[in-house]
Amino acid sequence: MEKAVEMIQIVKQFPGVLANDHVDLIVLKGEIHSVVGENGAGKTTLMNQLYGLLKPDSGEIRIFEQKVSFKGPRDAIAKGIGMVHQHFMLVNNLTVAENVVLGSETTRGIIFDLREAQKRVDQLSRSYGLQVDPTAKIEDLPVGMQQRVEIIKTLYRGAEILILDEPTAVLTPQETEELFSVLKRLKENGKTIIFISHKLNEVMEISDRITVMRQGKVTGVLNKNETDVREIARLMVGREVVFTVQKPPAKSSDVVLRVENLWVKDYRKLDMVKGISFEIRKGEIYGIAGVAGNGQSELVEALTGLRKPEKGRVILCGEDVTGKSVRELREKGMAHIPEDRHKYGLILQYPAYYNMILGRHYVQPFVKGDFLDHRKIQEFTKTIFSQFDVRPNNIKMLGMNFSGGNQQKLVVAREMSAQPKLLVVSQPTRGLDVGATEFIHKALIQLRDTGVAILLVSMELDEIMSLSDRLAVMYSGQIMGEVDPKEVTVEEIGLMMAGHRFEDLRRV
Amino acid sequence: MNNRLWAFLVPIISVIMALLISSVVILLIGQDPIVAYAALFKGAFGSKLAIASVIIKTTPLILTGLAVGFGFRAGLFNIGAEGQMVMGAMIATAFAINVAWMPAVLAIPLTMVVGMAAGAGYAAIAGVLKAKTGAHEVVTTIMLNWIAEYLSSYVVTVPMGVGFGTPKSPEIANSAKLPPLMTVQATELTSGIIVAVIAAVVIYIVLEKTTKGYELKGTGFNPYAAEYGGIKISQNIVLAMAISGALSGLAGTLEVMGVHHRFLGTLSGGKGFDGISIALIGQNNPIGIIFAALLMGSLRTGSNEMQFVGVPKHIILIVQAIIIFLVAADRIVRTILIRKKRVKAS
Ligand SMILES: Nc1ncnc2c1ncn2[C@@H]1O[C@H](COP(=O)(O)OP(=O)(O)O)[C@@H](O)[C@H]1O
Ligand SMILES: [Mg+2]
Numbered sequence: 001m002e003k004a005v006e007m008i009q010i011v012k013q014f015p016g017v018l019a020n021d022h023v024d025l026i027v028l029k030g031e032i033h034s035v036v037g038e039n040g041a042g043k044t045t046l047m048n049q050l051y052g053l054l055k056p057d058s059g060e061i062r063i064f065e066q067k068v069s070f071k072g073p074r075d076a077i078a079k080g081i082g083m084v085h086q087h088f089m090l091v092n093n094l095t096v097a098e099n100v101v102l103g104s105e106t107t108r109g110i111i112f113d114l115r116e117a118q119k120r121v122d123q124l125s126r127s128y129g130l131q132v133d134p135t136a137k138i139e140d141l142p143v144g145m146q147q148r149v150e151i152i153k154t155l156y157r158g159a160e161i162l163i164l165d166e167p168t169a170v171l172t173p174q175e176t177e178e179l180f181s182v183l184k185r186l187k188e189n190g191k192t193i194i195f196i197s198h199k200l201n202e203v204m205e206i207s208d209r210i211t212v213m214r215q216g217k218v219t220g221v222l223n224k225n226e227t228d229v230r231e232i233a234r235l236m237v238g239r240e241v242v243f244t245v246q247k248p249p250a251k252s253s254d255v256v257l258r259v260e261n262l263w264v265k266d267y268r269k270l271d272m273v274k275g276i277s278f279e280i281r282k283g284e285i286y287g288i289a290g291v292a293g294n295g296q297s298e299l300v301e302a303l304t305g306l307r308k309p310e311k312g313r314v315i316l317c318g319e320d321v322t323g324k325s326v327r328e329l330r331e332k333g334m335a336h337i338p339e340d341r342h343k344y345g346l347i348l349q350y351p352a353y354y355n356m357i358l359g360r361h362y363v364q365p366f367v368k369g370d371f372l373d374h375r376k377i378q379e380f381t382k383t384i385f386s387q388f389d390v391r392p393n394n395i396k397m398l399g400m401n402f403s404g405g406n407q408q409k410l411v412v413a414r415e416m417s418a419q420p421k422l423l424v425v426s427q428p429t430r431g432l433d434v435g436a437t438e439f440i441h442k443a444l445i446q447l448r449d450t451g452v453a454i455l456l457v458s459m460e461l462d463e464i465m466s467l468s469d470r471l472a473v474m475y476s477g478q479i480m481g482e483v484d485p486k487e488v489t490v491e492e493i494g495l496m497m498a499g500h501r502f503e504d505l506r507r508v
Numbered sequence: 509m510n511n512r513l514w515a516f517l518v519p520i521i522s523v524i525m526a527l528l529i530s531s532v533v534i535l536l537i538g539q540d541p542i543v544a545y546a547a548l549f550k551g552a553f554g555s556k557l558a559i560a561s562v563i564i565k566t567t568p569l570i571l572t573g574l575a576v577g578f579g580f581r582a583g584l585f586n587i588g589a590e591g592q593m594v595m596g597a598m599i600a601t602a603f604a605i606n607v608a609w610m611p612a613v614l615a616i617p618l619t620m621v622v623g624m625a626a627g628a629g630y631a632a633i634a635g636v637l638k639a640k641t642g643a644h645e646v647v648t649t650i651m652l653n654w655i656a657e658y659l660s661s662y663v664v665t666v667p668m669g670v671g672f673g674t675p676k677s678p679e680i681a682n683s684a685k686l687p688p689l690m691t692v693q694a695t696e697l698t699s700g701i702i703v704a705v706i707a708a709v710v711i712y713i714v715l716e717k718t719t720k721g722y723e724l725k726g727t728g729f730n731p732y733a734a735e736y737g738g739i740k741i742s743q744n745i746v747l748a749m750a751i752s753g754a755l756s757g758l759a760g761t762l763e764v765m766g767v768h769h770r771f772l773g774t775l776s777g778g779k780g781f782d783g784i785s786i787a788l789i790g791q792n793n794p795i796g797i798i799f800a801a802l803l804m805g806s807l808r809t810g811s812n813e814m815q816f817v818g819v820p821k822h823i824i825l826i827v828q829a830i831i832i833f834l835v836a837a838d839r840i841v842r843t844i845l846i847r848k849k850r851v852k853a854s
Contacts, residue, residue: 305738325738326735326737336736343730343732344733348729350726361719361723361737362719367719371719372718372719372721
C-alpha cells in the first residue's frame with residue numbers, strides 16, 4: 001500500500017529534553033493511524049515537525065514517497081497536510097466561512113468572494129456530514145462545532161493528510177462519537193488521518209494502526225486487531241497498569257456531612273440545585289454522576305464556601321456550617337479538589353512550594369507570626385513531592401511549568417495533606433493520562449481507608465462506578481436516585497442521567 | 509536565563525538602547541549626541557547641587573512608583589496616585605500648621621501618619637467601590653483625581669489661602685519640617701529620601717515575606733484561586749488600594765514637610781502619573797523602583813544642563829518614552845539579546 005507519511009529517525013532536542021529520539025512513523029494512505037503516549041511523550045513535537053512548525057535536528061520526512069523539507073506550515077499545506085491543533089486557532093468574532101478562507105483568500109486579491117467561500121464550506125460540510133452553518137459566528141458555536149470548523153479549514157486548503165492533536169480532550173462523549181463518524185467518513189473518502197490521543201478506549205475504537213511513544217521514543221507499532229488496551233498501556237507507561245480499582249468495602253459509621261434540602265442558584269440567579277438531601281459517612285466515597293451542567297458545579301461550590309446556598313442546611317461533623325466562608329470551612333476540616341485546576345486550584349505564577357500552602361498559608365507550621373516561614377514551607381513541599389512523586393522534583397518551579405498531570409498532583413497532594421475530614425473532589429482526572437489517573441484513583445481510595453469522607457463528582461461513568469461506595473445521579477438539580485454501584489447497570493445509570501427516577505425504573 | 513536576571517537586565521539594556529536611539533534624533537536636529545549626553549550627565553551628577561536636586565526629585569518618584577507598583581502586584585491599576593498625593597499633602601498640611609506646640613519627634617511622625625492616612629482613605633474609596641460594585645479602579649481613581657484637583661484648588665485659595673499671588677497655605681510649624689540632610693547653597697537636601705527608601709524596603713518585606721503579601725500577590729495573579737484558598741478578595745482589594753494610597757499620600761506629605769513647607773494646591777506636577785512609568789521600568793519590584801525613580805530624577809535634573817548646550821530638554825521625554833516602550837515590550841529586548849548570544853555561539 002502507498003505510504004502517505006514516512007518520518008525516519010527524527011531527532012528533536014529542546015533545552016534539557018530530548019523530545020523526539022530517533023522516532024520512526026509510517027502512515028499508510030487511507031488509514032486512521034493513532035499516535036499515543038502519556039503527556040510529554042513527544043507526540044505534539046513530532047506532529048509539529050510534520051506540519052512544518054518545527055524543523056527536525058536530524059532525520060528525514062517523506063510525503064507520498066517524496067522527500068520534503070518544510071520551511072513552514074505553508075509548505076506543508078502545499079503538500080496536502082492539515083493540522084487541527086490542541087488549542088484552536090480561530091478568530092472568535094468572524095463567521096465560519098470567514099475563518100475558513102482566512103489566510104488562503106489570495107486568489108482574487110484582497111476582496112474575495114465570500115459567497116463563493118460560503119458555498120464551498122457548505123459543500124464540504126455536507127459531503128463529510130459535518131453540519132456546520134457557514135454564516136454562524138465562531139463565538140456562538142460549541143467546542144465540538146469549532147473543532148469541525150478547524151477540520152473544514154484544512155479540507156478547504158486541500159488537505160489529504162489530517163493531523164488531529166488530542167481532538168477529544170475538549171469534547172463530551174457524544175461529541176466524541178460524532179467526531180469519530182466524521183473521521184470514518186473522511187477515511188472512506190480516501191483521506192489519511194493521524195489521530196493523537198492518550199485515551200486508550202478511543203484509540204481502540206477508531207484506529208487501524210497505532211504507534212506508541214514513551215519519553216521521546218517509539219515503544220511499539222501495533223495493528224489494532226492484534227492488540228488490546230492492556231498491551232498499549234504497558235508500552236505507554238512502561239509497566240503493567242491496573243485498570244480495575246482494588247477496593248475493600250467501606251467501613252461506614254459516623255455521618256461526616258449531612259445536606260438537608262439544599263437550594264442553590266447560579267450566577268444568572270437560576271435555581272441549579274433544587275432541594276437536595278444526602279449524607280456521607282466516615283470512610284466512604286459518595287459519588288455524584290450526571291451530565292455536565294445539571295447542578296453539580298453549584299452543589300460543589302455551595303459545599304466548599306464559594307457560593308452561598310439559598311435554602312437548606314449543611315452540617316459538617318455535627319455542626320451547622322451553612323453559608324460559612326471558604327476559610328471557616330477549611331478550618332473545620334473541608335478540603336476541595338476543584339474541577340478546574342488552572343482557574344481555581346493553582347496560582348500558576350507562584351512556585352510550587354507557594355501553591356502547596358494555598359488555603360493554609362496563614363496557619364502553623366507555615367508561619368512565624370505574620371511572616372511566612374519559607375524554610376518550613378519548602379521542607380514540607382519536599383516531603384510531599386517525594387510522597388506523591390511530583391515531577392520534575394523542583395519545588396521552586398512555577399506552577400505553570402508543570403505538566404497537566406503533575407499540576408493535578410500538586411492540587412491533590414495539597415488537599416490530601418491537609419488531613420481533611422471531608423474531601424470534595426470534582427473531576428479529578430479530567431485531561432489526565434492513564435498513569436496519572438491510576439495514581440489519583442489509588443490515592444483517593446487510600447484516603448477513604450483512613451476514614452475520610454469523600455464526595456466525588458465526575459462525568460466519567462467508569463471512574464464514578466468503580467470508585468464510589470454509594471452513588472447518586474443528578475439531573476436538573478435533583479437527585480434521581482441513590483444506588484449501590486455494584487447493584488445497578490450502566491443502562492440504568494444512563495436513564496437516570498437522562499431524567500428518569502430510580503424508583504420508576506425498578507417498578508416496571 | 510532565569511527570570512530574576514531578566515528583570516534586572518531588561519531595564520538596563522532598555523536605557524542603553526533608548527540613549528542610542530535618541531542620539532539619532534539629536535544628530536537629526538544637527539547636534540552632537542556626545543556633547544548632549546555629557547551635559548546631561550554633568551547636569552545630574554556634576555556638582556553637589558546637581559546631586560542634591562536629583563535626590564529631591566527622586567524622593568516623591570520612589571513613593572508614587574511604589575504606590576503604583578504595589579497596586580500592580582495586587583492586580584490593581586491605581587491611576588489615582590496623583591489625587592492621593594494631593595489629598596495627603598493637603599490634609600497633612602492642615603495638621604502640620606497646628607503642631608507648633610509639639611516636639612519634632614512627635615510632630616514629624618504624626619504628620620507623616622496623617623498624610624498617609626489621608627492618601628489611604630482617599631484610595632480606599634476606589635477600593636470599596638471595586639469590592640462592592642465591581643467599578644473598575646482605573647475609572648474611579650481618574651474621577652477621584654479630578655475631585656482632588658478641584659477640591660485642593662479651592663482649599664488652597666479660600667479656607668487655607670494666605671497672602672497674594674500664587675495660592676498657598678501658611679507655612680507648617682517648624683517642628684513638622686523635615687530636617688535637611690545638608691544645605692547646598694540655598695537648596696536643602698531633604699531627609700525625605702531616607703523615608704522613601706525605608707518605605708521601599710518595608711514594601712519589599714511585606715510583599716515577599718509576609719502572609720499578607722502572599723494573599724495580595726495571589727489575589728493579583730488569580731483571584732479565583734485566591735478565593736478558593738480562603739482569601740477574602742474584597743478585603744484584600746480595599747487593603748491594597750489603601751496601602752497604595754498611603755504611599756502616594758506620603759509622597760505628597762514629604763514634599764510639604766521637606767521641600768515647600770506649605771501646601772501649594774496641585775503641587776504634584778504629574779509625579780503621580782510618573783509613578784506608572786517608574787513602576788513599569790522597575791518591574792514592580794520595590795528595589796527596582798528605587799533605581800527607576802533615580803533614573804527619572806536624574807534625567808529630569810540633567811536635562812536643564814543639556815538645554816544650555818543647545819539640545820532641547822524635551823529630548824529626555826523621548827528617551828523616557830523609548831525606555832518605557834522597550835521595558836513594556838520586553839520581548840524585543842530579549843530577542844535581541846538571544847540573537848547576540850547565538851551570533852557569538854556560532
Ligand atoms: N517549545 C518547547 N521548548 C522546550 N521544551 C519543549 C517545547 N515543546 C515541548 N517541549 C518538551 O518536550 C517534551 C515533549 O512535549 P510534547 O511533544 O508536547 O508532548 P506530548 O504532546 O506527547 O504531550 C516535553 O517534555 C515538553 O516539556
Ligand atoms: Mg501534546
